[in-house]
């Protein structure tokens with residue numbers, strides 16, 4: 313029998329019944345504005361791709377600057393621009409030929425918004441619906457995170473509308489309790505969780521004496537977010553045992569392994585695309601495999617939640 | 622490649638490169654009734670085809686091509702010397718801006734000593750190939766002029782709707798001109814001048830920047846004559862950092878993989894000459910995109 317460090321480690325994984333050849337998933341809002349670019353990210357090594365969050369009606373988002381990189385990560389307040397659900401159906405059609413699973417991210421102001429969008433997208437059979445209840449850059453973006461009852465009502469309604477397509481609520485670190493919100497999602501029938509979205513933050517230009525982002529506040533992503541994300545994934549895993557797409561600040565293979573040990577079954581990457589380009593997916597997977605070989609880990613599944621004791 | 626995380630900047634108290642820094646306007650030059658050039662007090666290693674993001678605090682931030690730097694562009698250096706200007710940062714960057722909507726109109730109101738925010742340079746520049754022809758149209762001229770400053774052996778062509786829209790006439794005496802209405806130079810399209818020049822002597826490269834349909838026509842001419850070409854694309858931009866997806870054209874990310882693309886890339890780009898994404902990321906025809 314070959315020793316583990318001579319074999320090719322098994323990096324396949326599964327989230328909400330979706331089988332992935334790589335645990336690395338393109339996070340929502342990073343490049344995912346069109347089917348062409350999503351398919352390219354898919355063909356360059358992502359295990360799954362998430363579309364830019366789709367809203368009920370067309371929306372332009374906030375003025376610039378709405379993304380900056382400040383040395384330890386990024387802040388963005390793009391403000392959820394969307395062509396609106398009716399204008400993405402053509403893209404959904406074209407995504408049927410994606411080489412990897414496509415997750416449709418959805419946002420809205422009300423339960424009815426979410427249900428309406430999910431019903432319209434359902435015929436195109438995305439691999440899953442991710443519910444963006446965690447955007448800090450829209451007036452009411454965090455409303456669903458404020459209460460277990462509200463999030464329960466949303467997730468259970470969407471579950472009914474989604475039929476057999478899995479539903480994955482995406483959590484915000486800006487909440488009173490990750491364990492309680494995560495547990496409410498589970499009780500409502502969530503198939504998996506995505507954690508986390510960006511953390512509300514601000515950068516001021518002291519010469520201009522103004523916040524740099526036009527929306528003033530923005531969501532923190534990238535390396536500075538990682539320890540917060542690892543904590544949230546750890547708590548959500550402990551509270552629910554649900555599969556998790558662990559997202560936040562992952563830019564290297566070691567980061568991805570850390571996220572998996574916190575309890576993630578798959579790992580979302582967004583801001584890494586700034587630091588390393590689209591090739592981040594292939595490169596990080598290579599680094600994961602190298603670490604696994606050096607540490608005698610045969611399979612990603614072996615180490616999910618390994619940091620819990 | 623390991624990620625380059627710029628903790629150094631943040632820890633040493635300097636301004637990280639992707640946060641706009643406030644810079645002084647050294648001088649403002651009126652190019653024509655709709656266009657002004659701004660000389661900015663900032664030292665920057667920028668190449669032709671690259672762009673900066675220009676921030677008007679409280680209003681908006683927009684992409685602008687680098688017209689030239691005092692180090693690389695003799696024309697920009699001459700502007701500095703003519704006005705007897707001594708920038709604090711020992712270098713200057715020029716941008717040339719056309720009044721189009723709210724932000725550019727506000728920018729055109731700015732005076733010397735006013736401050737604006739700048740980050741960059743961003744994007745992939747033009748390659749540098751001697752014995753080339755460059756074709757500029759409208760506010761596609763600034764990057765093309767920067768390129769003309771750097772190359773020793775080149776032919777420069779400019780097309781515009783009418784005489785009063787032309788740029789940099791006094792800076793390039795050898796520039797050939799076409800106007801749609803014949804008010805100056807050849808009456809007709811600048812692509813007709815291009816064909817004429819190619820017939821005179823086949824160049825090693827053709828560079829284009831201007832309206833997308835002009836660039837598409839240039840691409841077709843170059844393909845016919847088997848001449849390599851490069852063009853600079855314009856798409857709606859937010860981050861300039863290759864993450865937000867606002868600027869994608871086909872499966873390419875214009876802000877980091879472009880804005881300059883070569884003939885082969887342009888031919889493979891499904892949306893080139895056809896579609897662009899609006900601010901809300903809805904895919905529309907170029908005609909609809911430019912009508913607002």
Ligand SMILES: Cc1cc2nc3c(=O)[nH]c(=O)nc-3n(C[C@H](O)[C@H](O)[C@H](O)COP(=O)(O)OP(=O)(O)OC[C@H]3O[C@@H](n4cnc5c(N)ncnc54)[C@H](O)[C@@H]3O)c2cc1C
Nearest residue numbers: 683684685686717718719722723724725760855856857858
């Ligand atoms: C790489 C690049 C280089 C450019 N270089 C120059 C230059 O050297 N000189 C110059 O005058 N103009 C240049 N532009 C165009 C310039 O960015 C727009 O004219 C400007 O953003 C208009 O802003 P506004 O508020 O005045 O008008 P708006 O009313 O906001 O927009 C008018 C039109 O400008 C374009 N536009 C607006 N916002 C953006 C944006 N964020 N990104 C891209 N396009 C936008 C759209 O076509 C829009 O329909 C460049 C654009 C790009 C992408």
Ligand SMILES: Cc1cc2nc3c(=O)[nH]c(=O)nc-3n(C[C@H](O)[C@H](O)[C@H](O)COP(=O)(O)O)c2cc1C
Nearest residue numbers: 339340341365444508509533534560561581582583
């Ligand atoms: C520019 C940008 C846009 C984003 N847009 C969305 C979005 O539309 N929907 C969403 O659920 N998350 C969005 N996010 C959050 C990311 O999906 C991700 O949760 C977050 O950035 C943390 O991961 P990272 O550090 O790997 O980027 C966005 C992030 C960035 C940087």
Ligand code: FES
Nearest residue numbers: 859860861866876
């Ligand atoms: S402007 Fe954001 S990806 Fe190009």
